[in-house]
Amino acid sequence: MSAARAAGPSRTPGSISSKHAPALDLPARFMALAMLLLAALALAAPWTMPLLLGSFYDPRLLAFVHLNTLGVIAAVILGASYQLVPVVLQTPLSSVKLGRLSFWAFLGGLIALPIGLLRGWLPALIAGGTLLAIAFLLYIGIVAATLRRAPHRDVVAWHMIVALVGLLGGVTYGVILAINKGTGILGEHTLANLAAHATIMLGGWVAVFLAGVAYRLVGMFTLAEEAFWEPAAWAELVLTAGGAWVLSTNLHLGGPRALSLAGALALLAGLALFAGQLAHLYRRRKRRGLDVHIPFALTAAAAGVLAAALLALGFARQEPLTSPLWIVAGWLAIAGFAETAIQGFFYKIATFLVWLQRYAPLAGRQRVPKLEELYGRRLALAGWALWSLGVALAAIAAGIGALWLSYAAGLLVAAGLVAFLVNVARIANHWRAPGARNAGQRAGIQHKESLA
Amino acid sequence: MTTTAISSERVMEALKGVIDPELGINVVDLGLIYDIVTGEDTVRVVMTLTTPGCPLHESISEAVETAVQLLVPGVSTVEVDLVWDPPWCTDLITEDGLRELGWR
Ligand code: HEM
Numbered sequence: 001m002s003a004a005r006a007a008g009p010s011r012t013p014g015s016i017s018s019k020h021a022p023a024l025d026l027p028a029r030f031m032a033l034a035m036l037l038l039a040a041l042a043l044a045a046p047w048t049m050p051l052l053l054g055s056f057y058d059p060r061l062l063a064f065v066h067l068n069t070l071g072v073i074a075a076v077i078l079g080a081s082y083q084l085v086p087v088v089l090q091t092p093l094s095s096v097k098l099g100r101l102s103f104w105a106f107l108g109g110l111i112a113l114p115i116g117l118l119r120g121w122l123p124a125l126i127a128g129g130t131l132l133a134i135a136f137l138l139y140i141g142i143v144a145a146t147l148r149r150a151p152h153r154d155v156v157a158w159h160m161i162v163a164l165v166g167l168l169g170g171v172t173y174g175v176i177l178a179i180n181k182g183t184g185i186l187g188e189h190t191l192a193n194l195a196a197h198a199t200i201m202l203g204g205w206v207a208v209f210l211a212g213v214a215y216r217l218v219g220m221f222t223l224a225e226e227a228f229w230e231p232a233a234w235a236e237l238v239l240t241a242g243g244a245w246v247l248s249t250n251l252h253l254g255g256p257r258a259l260s261l262a263g264a265l266a267l268l269a270g271l272a273l274f275a276g277q278l279a280h281l282y283r284r285r286k287r288r289g290l291d292v293h294i295p296f297a298l299t300a301a302a303a304g305v306l307a308a309a310l311l312a313l314g315f316a317r318q319e320p321l322t323s324p325l326w327i328v329a330g331w332l333a334i335a336g337f338a339e340t341a342i343q344g345f346f347y348k349i350a351t352f353l354v355w356l357q358r359y360a361p362l363a364g365r366q367r368v369p370k371l372e373e374l375y376g377r378r379l380a381l382a383g384w385a386l387w388s389l390g391v392a393l394a395a396i397a398a399g400i401g402a403l404w405l406s407y408a409a410g411l412l413v414a415a416g417l418v419a420f421l422v423n424v425a426r427i428a429n430h431w432r433a434p435g436a437r438n439a440g441q442r443a444g445i446q447h448k449e450s451l452a
Numbered sequence: 453m454t455t456t457a458i459s460s461e462r463v464m465e466a467l468k469g470v471i472d473p474e475l476g477i478n479v480v481d482l483g484l485i486y487d488i489v490t491g492e493d494t495v496r497v498v499m500t501l502t503t504p505g506c507p508l509h510e511s512i513s514e515a516v517e518t519a520v521q522l523l524v525p526g527v528s529t530v531e532v533d534l535v536w537d538p539p540w541c542t543d544l545i546t547e548d549g550l551r552e553l554g555w556r
Pocket residue numbers: 055056057058061062065066069070073074113128129132133136170171173174175177178179181190194197198201202206330
């Protein structure tokens with residue numbers, strides 16, 4: 001008998017693994033849908049960027065916003081959480097069947113709502129709103145039931161819980177707004193509801209969810225978990241979600257501007273804490289190399305801080321509704337923060353899922369590639385640079401009203417997305433039908449025979 | 453004293469072929485292997501993961517089992533014991549591992 005090192009008492013929790021993750025098709029279908037939408041948005045980017053120079057009430061901008069927020073951001077968040085929540089919580093997903101149902105409802109709603117918004121057509125608005133509400137309610141129910149069964153709930157789990165509440169609020173406003181769009185029932189309260197909907201969706205759901213996921217993943221990817229500063233993560237949660245709810249509720253009720261300013265400042269403080277935590281983790285990381293997700297995550301955090309700062313500035317300076325500042329803040333939140341973070345984490349999450357499906361059965365039998373060998377690193381960094389520059393220029397163009405600059409920004413955004421999507425195609429190319437598992441096992445058996 | 457047919461060095465060598473695909477470092481240099489207990493034709497690997505929520509749990513422990521079975525002659529049974537105490541920390545990474553992580 002030989003002992004390489006004395007081990008402590010075995011305390012195997014027995015329930016901590018990816019065996020709790022659902023069948024890969026559930027996250028994969030949402031991810032695939034999001035990539036399809038991103039491809040369409042890349043093609044359209046040179047023509048859609050000038051929309052940011054117009055009114056926030058332009059039906060084309062409303063449709064464009066939802067192709068981004070629902071088609072890309074929500075699709076990736078839903079897909080990623082069906083995969084990640086069971087792994088993070090060490091608890092199986094409460095229902096994969098309902099998860100699949102949520103996908104079809106989501107797809108239907110994603111097609112109907114933008115058509116309704118574009119044409120102001122009540123049946124499509126109601127169908128889209130209803131289908132999306134069903135999809136989101138199913139998602140909320142599934143994740144909430146999983147959270148309830150989790151053995152313990154840490155700061156990341158609480159980010160998920162708070163994000164679900166934010167989503168519920170955002171969906172409620174969304175459905176009311178969709179009905180209102182065709183009927184006008186809200187009358188003069190429409191804008192208050194619109195502002196509340198946008199704020200709670202982006203601040204109370206997307207920002208809170210992405211911060212929680214980042215805390216879990218960044219430490220793991222960079223070997224910096226020991227440096228994670230938990231009190232700051234709790235403070236960030238209170239400030240980000242609290243700020244978003246105060247702002248959204250005050251906008252809804254038409255309360256004093258000072259309270260909106262307080263909400264925006266809390267949101268800003270929360271996002272600044274998030275950015276600080278990320279910078280701290282990256283500084284203290286044991287894995288020294290520049291992993292591709294790092295520039296994406298830092299850019300996203302900076303854009304989030306900038307968006308919240310603009311919001312606060314808007315309330316402090318009493319900017320009129322027609323000010324481009326509101327659109328710039330929204331654009332920075334949607335593209336600069338959420339979609340940049342999503343691209344960075346996609347390189348990690350989707351690549352891992354493909355690796356798990358294709359190469360995990362071969363591990364230990366033969367040399368298997370590292371995750372970063374599944375895509376082009378330089379292309380990923382070039383994509384990040386083009387995309388970030390494009391998003392920044394589009395914001396500047398909207399701010400100063402420069403049409404020519406917005407066309408240039410559109411080209412850069414499109415180029416950045418193309419680089420990203422080429423890498424996505426490379427990663428997807430490694431995906432094989434489940435038969436590959438058997439093929440892998442056969443390969444292993446042959447390997448053993450040849451060794452013997 | 454028991455006769456040892458299987459050398460733990462041989463097992464360690466086999467385990468150096470199992471990598472963490474995210475970090476690109478093998479499980480030995482990452483400091484995940486706590487103990488190797490060998491019998492006449494049995495091997496027990498006591499190991500951990502970098503974090504209890506590691507989504508690679510199944511994949512890595514299966515790969516460890518497979519690598520030992522395939523690459524170490526004379527093994528009929530491999531047992532992988534995953535433990536969380538003591539928890540893994542970056543101090544367990546070997547010099548080679550640190551070099552792979554870009555430290556030197
Ligand atoms: C159940 C799903 C949703 C429905 C039914 C919905 C519905 C609507 C409607 C009808 C409007 C326009 C209101 C008006 O012009 O009177 C709107 C605006 C907006 N929504 Fe949504 N929405 C949904 C999901 C989302 C999500 C997930 C986000 C963000 C993550 C989002 C962000 C926005 C933003 C930023 C605006 C303002 C756009 C602008 O003024 O140009 N929505 N939503």
